[in-house]
Amino acid sequence: MTDNNTDVTGFQNRVVLITGGTSGMGLATARLLLEAGAHIVITGRDDARLDRAAEQLAKVSDEGARLFTVRGPTPPALPISTAWPP
Numbered sequence: 001m002t003d004n005n006t007d008v009t010g011f012q013n014r015v016v017l018i019t020g021g022t023s024g025m026g027l028a029t030a031r032l033l034l035e036a037g038a039h040i041v042i043t044g045r046d047d048a049r050l051d052r053a054a055e056q057l058a059k060v061s062d063e064g065a066r067l068f069t070v071r072g073p074t075p076p077a078l079p080i081s082t083a084w085p086p
Contacts, residue, residue, distance in 0.1 A: 012037035022049040030067075031060055039066040047071060 016033050020026040021042025030040050034057055042057075044050035050069050057067050 008032055008036040008038075013039065015039045015041065017041045017043075019043045022046065022053040027053055027056070030057055034061040034067065039068075041068045041070060043070045045071075 011033050016030075016038050018026050018030050018033075018040060019042075021030045021040070022044040026042070030042055030053070034040050040057070042050070042053060044053065050071060054067060054069050061067055
């Protein structure tokens with residue numbers, strides 16, 4: 001049984017961190033939330049896969065939505081809250 005309920009209202013202008021956002025369910029979730037107007041941060045260890053995912057997601061993003069990528073197995077130098085523009 002499949003639930004086709006994809007109601008993502010309420011994510012407009014929200015920031016969502018998706019680990020494993022370069023393929024599969026993570027990529028599909030990022031796409032869905034970008035279309036709903038959320039700001040998405042995806043992570044990935046493989047630069048090539050991260051670049052491909054970012055290219056795909058850039059095509060579906062809402063005008064106001066933003067896509068950020070975090071590369072590598074180590075955390076970013078700055079916490080997202082300090083790197084995120086106000």
